[in-house]
Amino acid sequence: MDVADLGLPVDVPSTALFTDQYELTMLRAALASGTAERRSVFEVFTRRLPDGRRYGVVGGTGRVLDAVENFRFDTAVLTFLREREIVDEETLDWLAGYRFRGDIWGYPEGEVYFPGSPIMRVEGTFAECVLLETVILSILNHDSAIAAAASRMSAAAGDRPLIEMGARRTHELAAVAASRAAYVGGFATTSDLAAGFRYGIPTVGTSAHAFTLLHDSERDAFRAQVDTLGRGTTLLVDTYDVAEAVRTAVEVAGTELGAVRIDSGDLLLVAHRVRQQLDELGARDTKIVVTSDLDEYAIASLAAAPVDAYGVGTQLVTGSGHPTSSMVYKLVARAESADPKAPLVPVAxxxxxxxxxxxxxxxxxxxxxxxxxxxxxxxxxxPVPAALADRQLLVELVKGGEVVAREPLDAARERHTRARAGLPMSATQLSRGEPVLPTEYLHASSGS
Amino acid sequence: MDVADLGLPVDVPSTALFTDQYELTMLRAALASGTAERRSVFEVFTRRLPDGRRYGVVGGTGRVLDAVENFRFDTAVLTFLREREIVDEETLDWLAGYRFRGDIWGYPEGEVYFPGSPIMRVEGTFAECVLLETVILSILNHDSAIAAAASRMSAAAGDRPLIEMGARRTHELAAVAASRAAYVGGFATTSDLAAGFRYGIPTVGTSAHAFTLLHDSERDAFRAQVDTLGRGTTLLVDTYDVAEAVRTAVEVAGTELGAVRIDSGDLLLVAHRVRQQLDELGARDTKIVVTSDLDEYAIASLAAAPVDAYGVGTQLVTGSGHPTSSMVYKLVARAESADPKAPLVPVAxxxxxxxxxxxxxxxxxxxxxxxxxxxxxxxxxxPVPAALADRQLLVELVKGGEVVAREPLDAARERHTRARAGLPMSATQLSRGEPVLPTEYLHASSGS
Known part of the structure; x- marks a missing residue:
């Protein structure tokens, strides 16, 4: 069947084409020159954190495992490569049988990282490893950027829940991955139904300004919403006049009203006024949700305000100023010959x-x-010094081509909380600074 | 069949879940309150351009048309919505039969826009229009951000071709859309095979540092590449010493060598030196490609350098500092009642x-x-003043639910070149400034 029949937004039949062309031309030349089978080690790392950031957060590891499993060259892809004359017939034959059969180690998802940290290590023949460069980097660079922003926001929010609502600000599928990475970084829920469907992340959402404007009056709109969604719903109170809307909201829903949402204005000021008004109206348990262009700084500035939850959109899905992570995928060692037992030579x-x-x-x-x-x-x-033996960070993810480290998303989320808690306290300062841990290198020759 | 069987990276079976939950809860409440069928007009616009930018570029229109066509609630999606209790049975029934049957007008893809420009206008019942908010915004916000960055880069590059090579810096499917938007904005080629496969964009790529490091010497690597890819290939000359690599490259490939690529260092200085060396070696037709963290400013700074093509990655796919476009989808008018003939009331x-x-x-x-x-x-x-009647920007894209404005991607690319050329010359200044055109409003009451 045609993938287009499924109504998918992009009919790319596997992950094998999320690849820069040079990976295939290198494969072709290496197959011809006899170097393709040299045992090779590639590492993913970043030379620096985004300016001023104190730690990075590994996001996307689970998605990498899916992508490696689904990296297959089917007929449609092979036909495309043949017609475009990107590779020759010998290479096409090789690709038709491609499965990654090597090993992958990596920092587990949610772990923190620093400049130089070998976030992922891919080992196998040059041929099988070189093909994975782009798709691995795409996933880790994107998802880690979002996870890092989410982590800063969740540190700033403390115990108050964060709602991810940035789908409309980024590519529709990047949004799904962003929602997943935000959850790893500490967000509680998402507005993105696809993220709920695909990853089981709890979804939330009630209404927008359009719903109020659709009705003949704000009261009509509130009544329609409460009649259908119940008194526990969240009413949006800033379409016309906030004070009047809050009054109407409590009249319509009663003091059991779940929450009101404020999406514009001076949130600090408005939240205080709305809290006072709700309390005076007896709606002491009605919560206040704020959702207007928040980032980690705005969240922190509302710490003393009577706010119960934050909705974050644009700044989350764009990595709060750093939408990518500058990770690279580099050959760090390879065998002297195609003999599987040939010793590895470090390269750089x-x-x-x-x-x-x-x-x-x-x-x-x-x-x-x-x-x-x-x-x-x-x-x-x-060799690893004895004192560090049980503090090692790399875990086995793929062994002989088989994924061995699948885990529920909550495991990554909890790991992140623990990893961040193990850092010096200055890690969660929002101010710009240096990485909170220095990176030290112990070389083989140092004999330690 | 299970979509996961296809090896797709995200098994979302249609575009219907690229939706914020509140669209479905609003639908549910509107169906219950009798307002769902009120005729409604939603407009997509932005209140401002990114700080300092002089024009915006509409990207993604063609993808929006695909997304609207494929916005269907199939069994898997309906089951998910039922199990999560996001909507009730009445709403599920309504969704099962959902097809957008309204009209969409918009600025054609590649057109430029300014604050307030109604980039897209969606008309139909409230129910059918409200559901499209998130997926339309995701696509237009992302793709327009990339197209705008691409346009600035292509203006800076002049006649020299630009290669899109940012796939590794963004989500793997955002990368495909970015490549498409870059092409609309003036890029010539892409390294992303999925973009070539899906949209027919010309793909390029030869080799990376890993290929040189894999071999016992740079000479071996160059020979392997030239033997396989021919003398017209592009050799990467900055793995060890650039001057030595250029000498080796011409020795191996002869003076017919296609190009050399420089991916690090002071590109201005290195390009001049490499050009002089190539000329002295007789390789006067060998081109120089540069590819190191370029943005529109770096491209402009190389205008006087002997560079033949630019490869752009990170800064392209992240919108050169502005990865999203702050477009919103707002109800601007709706009928007084559910009667299809009821007059429209402006709302805001x-x-x-x-x-x-x-x-x-x-x-x-x-x-x-x-x-x-x-x-x-x-x-x-x-009414449209007579003097402006033939200068109107909105074109019909969807009529009664049928897409009526499909076009090849080259049409959007050419439109952008024309649209940009029609702006005042200051549009393509890279320096920060105000939008190059003011936005003027003629209200109905002004009677013009």
Whole structure:
């Protein structure tokens, strides 16, 4: 059947084409030159955090596992590659049988990371690993950017729940992934039904200004909503005059009204006034939800305001100023020959220009101080020091091509809470600063 | 069949769930209150351009048409909505038969826009229109942000081709849409195979640093690439020492070498040196491609450098600092009753807080000065003045639920070139400034 029949927005039949063309031309040339089968190690890392950020958050690991499993070259894709003459017949034959059969290790989803952290390590033949570069980076770069913004917002919100409502501000499928990453970063719910459908994230939503404007009066609109959705619903009170709307809302719904939502104006001021008015009307349990262009700073500025929940849209799905994570996928070691037993040689780009990287297959561990608080991200290419053996960060995700580390999304969410709590307290300061942990390198030659 | 069987990255079976929950709860309440069938007009517009930008570019119109056609509630979706108790049985029945049967007008894709421009106008019953809010905004907000960045970059690049290579920096499907929007905005090619597959955009790509590092020497790598991809290929020359790599490249490929790529360092300086070296080696026709974190400013700064093509990644797919377009979808008019002949009443949010909008169903026209250059974006709710009748911007996209305005992507690309050329010359200044056209409102009551 034709995928288009399903009404999908983009009829790309597998994840295999979420790939930059050069990966296929490199494969073709490597197959021809006899280097394709050299055992290789690629690592995903970032050279820096976004300016001023104190930690990064790994988002998207679970989606990477799905993408690797579904990276298959079917007939439609092979036909496309043949017609465009992107690769030759020998390469097409190789691609037709492609399954990733190597190993992937990585920081588990929700874990925090720092400059240089080997967030993911992909090992296998050059041929099977080089093809995964773009799709792995797309997912980790996007989802980690959202997870990091979500984490800062959830730290700022404290115990108050955060609602993800940014679907309309980003690509319709990026929105679904953003909602997932926001949940990992500490958000409680989403307005995006596709995210609820696909990932089981709790969904919320009641009404917009259009609903009030549709009716002959605000009272009619409120009555229609309460009659249908019940007194526990959230009424939007800023279409006309807020004070009048709050009065009408309580008249219509009674003091059991669930919540009112404020979507414009000086939220600090309006929240105080609305709280006072609700209390005076006896609606002491009616909550206040605010939802107007919030970011982590605006959330923090409302800490002392009588606000019960925050809805966040634009700033969440755009990573609060940093919509991507500058992660790269680099060859760090490869075998001397195609012999599966040939030793690995560390490799790294050497030219000037600031894009150098550290060669060699790395381990990573987080060293704690005497109080149990993280004090350094330690990376190395030699043996792991005994004192760090049980503080290692990389876990096995894919073994011989089989995914071995699926987990519920809540596991990643809880992991993030723990990981952030283990950082020095300055991690959750919103002010711009340096990464809260230094990255230290222990090289094989240091013999430690 | 299960959509997951197809290996799709997100198994959302139609576009109907790219929807915020409140659209369904509003539908439910409106069906119950008898207002769902009121004829309604929603408009998409933005209150402001991103700070400093002089014009916006409409991107994604073609994708909106696909999304509206595929907005269907199938069994899996209805089951989800029932199990989550998001709507009641009456609403589920209504949704099961849902097809958008209204009309959509809009600025054609590639057209430029300004604050207030009614980029899209959706007309039908409240029920059928309210459901489309999120998916329409997701597409237009994302794709227009990318198209606008692409347009600035293509203006800065002049006749030199731009290569879109940002897939790895954004969500894997946002990348496909970004590639499409970049093409509309003036890019020539993309590295993203899925964009080539789905939209027929020309794809390019040869090799990365990993390919050089895989081989025992740079010479081996270059020879492997040239043997397979031919002398016309592009060799990446900044893995070790650029001058040595250029010498090796010409030794291996001869003076017919297609191009060299520089991906790091001071591009202005390096491009001059590499050009001189290539010329001295007799490779006068070998082109220079640069690809390191470029944005429109970096492209402009290389205008006098011997560069033949630019590859742009991160800054393109993140909208060069503005990854979304702040478009909103607002009810601007609705009927007094559910009677299909009832007159329309203009409506608009009134409360303070800066989020007000202009009520009424609008036309839009671009007024030209005596030299034929655009001088104002004129919007109105009454009759169109005769002088502007043939300068109207809105075209019919969907009529009675049928898409009537499909076009090849090249038509949008060419339209953008024409539309930008019709603006005052200051439009393509990169410096921050005001919108290059003022927005003027002619209200019905002004009688013009």
């Amino acid at each position: 780009k050497k030219s000037s220009g600031g894009k150098t990287s550290v060669g060699g297959r790395k381990w990573a561990a987080r060293r704690l101080d005497s109080y149990g608080v993280a004090e350094a991200e330690v990376l190395g290419t030699g | 949010k009134k409360s303070s807080g800066g989020k007000t909008s202009v009520g009424g169903r609008k036309w839009a026209a671009r007024r030209l000065d005596s030299y034929g250059v655009a001088e104002a974006e004129v919007l109105g709710t009454g």
